[in-house]
Amino acid sequence: MPSCSSDCCLLHAVEDVKVFSEDGTSKVVEILADMTARDLCQLLVYKSHCVDDNSWTLVEHHLHLGLERCLEDHELVVQVENSMGSESKFLFRKNYAKYEFFKNPMNFFPEQMVAWCQQSNGSIPQTQLLQNFLNSNSCPEIQGFLHVKELGRKSWKKLYVCLRRSGLYCSTKGTSKEPRHLQMLADLEDSNIFSLIAGKKQYNAPTDFGFCIKPNRIRNEMKELRLLCAEDEQSRTCWMTAFRLLKFGLLLYQNYRIPQQRKALLSHFSAPVRSVSENSLVAMDFSGQIGRVIENPAEAQSAALEEGHAWRKRSTRMNILGSQSPLHPSTLSTVIHKTQHWFHGRISREESHRIIKQQGLVDGLFLLRDSQSNPKAFVLTLCHHQKIKHFQILPCEDDGQMFFSLDDGNTKFTDLIQLVEFYQLNKGVLPCKLKHHCIRVAL
Numbered sequence: 217m218p219s220c221s222s223d224c225c226l227l228h229a230v231e232d233v234k235v236f237s238e239d240g241t242s243k244v245v246e247i248l249a250d251m252t253a254r255d256l257c258q259l260l261v262y263k264s265h266c267v268d269d270n271s272w273t274l275v276e277h278h279l280h281l282g283l284e285r286c287l288e289d290h291e292l293v294v295q296v297e298n299s300m301g302s303e304s305k306f307l308f309r310k311n312y313a314k315y316e317f318f319k320n321p322m323n324f325f326p327e328q329m330v331a332w333c334q335q336s337n338g339s340i341p342q343t344q345l346l347q348n349f350l351n352s353n354s355c356p357e358i359q360g361f362l363h364v365k366e367l368g369r370k371s372w373k374k375l376y377v378c379l380r381r382s383g384l385y386c387s388t389k390g391t392s393k394e395p396r397h398l399q400m401l402a403d404l405e406d407s408n409i410f411s412l413i414a415g416k417k418q419y420n421a422p423t424d425f426g427f428c429i430k431p432n433r434i435r436n437e438m439k440e441l442r443l444l445c446a447e448d449e450q451s452r453t454c455w456m457t458a459f460r461l462l463k464f465g466l467l468l469y470q471n472y473r474i475p476q477q478r479k480a481l482l483s484h485f486s487a488p489v490r491s492v493s494e495n496s497l498v499a500m501d502f503s504g505q506i507g508r509v510i511e512n513p514a515e516a517q518s519a520a521l522e523e524g525h526a527w528r529k530r531s532t533r534m535n536i537l538g539s540q541s542p543l544h545p546s547t548l549s550t551v552i553h554k555t556q557h558w559f560h561g562r563i564s565r566e567e568s569h570r571i572i573k574q575q576g577l578v579d580g581l582f583l584l585r586d587s588q589s590n591p592k593a594f595v596l597t598l599c600h601h602q603k604i605k606h607f608q609i610l611p612c613e614d615d616g617q618m619f620f621s622l623d624d625g626n627t628k629f630t631d632l633i634q635l636v637e638f639y640q641l642n643k644g645v646l647p648c649k650l651k652h653h654c655i656r657v658a659l
Contacts, residue, residue, distance in 0.1 A: 234306070235256070252290055252292060323602070326454060330357070363444065383404055552631055
């Protein structure tokens with residue numbers, strides 16, 4: 217019997233991979249050697265009963281080095297795991313900013329940081345920015361000052377740095393980019409870019425906006441890590457996004473487009489608003505002794521409207537009863553938000569910042585939490601223009617009934633779910649609408 221080739225054996229090899237969630241729970245998953253990060257995320261989404269909105273990511277986390285990065289969708293999980301040390305692990309996490317630069321490139325690449333090597337005068341229009349990054353024949357370049365940690369030392373130096381397709385370079389003479397003044401800091405070919413988790417504490421970094429270019433061959437050694445610090449979040453995001461684009465190019469765009477094309481294809485062949493389970497439902501009349509299927513569409517619609525009115529009346533009665541009850545503080549309206557994924561309970565302001573940053577600094581990313589300063593209040597933590605803002609939600613009483621408001625009572629809501637749903641449709645006093653909620657799942 218003929219033996220299979222080595223390629224065939226590799227293709228069918230099975231390995232166990234352990235993945236952790238944010239709450240510390242974990243799951244061991246059996247995967248094939250050719251499974252990509254995107255494939256594994258889809259599998260975990262299915263097993264955890266999450267909604268697959270293409271923003272789930274697999275994170276390569278090195279606690280001892282203080283580094284982490286989101287794997288690209290096309291990367292082979294087993295291959296990445298083989299390059300990780302024993303103290304490293306995979307995390308399953310949301311990252312709404314994964315492909316945000318394809319939607320809003322202007323927010324990611326400040327004009328002063330973008331240079332064009334093939335243009336001696338004038339800049340290429342911003343509309344062609346991404347096209348030049350994706351085209352292997354063009355040579356976009358990111359430039360600016362960065363704090364650079366010297367290899368094997370604790371000291372940092374502020375240097376003029378430029379990122380090209382061939383690698384990351386620093387100038388030995390001011391802002392000069394003449395070849396004789398450029399010194400290579402790191403190449404892109406066999407490296408990946410990571411965020412620093414706690415750069416100030418672990419590496420004495422000068423700012424909170426640190427990142428690292430780590431050679432794939434390095435597992436636990438800190439001395440060969442190329443550590444860098446930007447002055448602000450936008451600059452760091454620009455450097456890291458450019459690194460990904462220059463390294464992977466068109467692959468990233470294909471990763472971004474494939475789920476969208478699949479979604480468009482599915483919507484073309486299925487009903488636009490109904491789910492599979494809804495398609496199996498029929499209108500029923502239970503007014504008689506036995507149930508009767510309502511065949512007439514007009515009668516079915518009338519029955520649905522009637523049921524809707526009856527439901528609203530029942531809800532109103534329940535609210536009235538709740539407001540008259542001596543157990544009013546424990547009524548449904550004051551605790552129902554605890555069932556929602558966007559509510560994170562008694563977390564600190566610092567923890568809310570960390571969660572928002574981890575899940576992507578995109579406009580409209582939000583979470584709700586208990587207020588630390590006022591036990592009766594809540595706080596809406598919201599991201600806008602890569603900055604995190606906090607809005608206090610206060611309880612207010614009107615005609616004996618309790619409401620919640622974040623604009624001093626001008627707009628009142630019976631519960632936090634109603635408040636969130638309103639601001640998902642209207643920005644009101646907020647800088648933007650609520651778009652994505654921070655979520656943590658148990659594996």
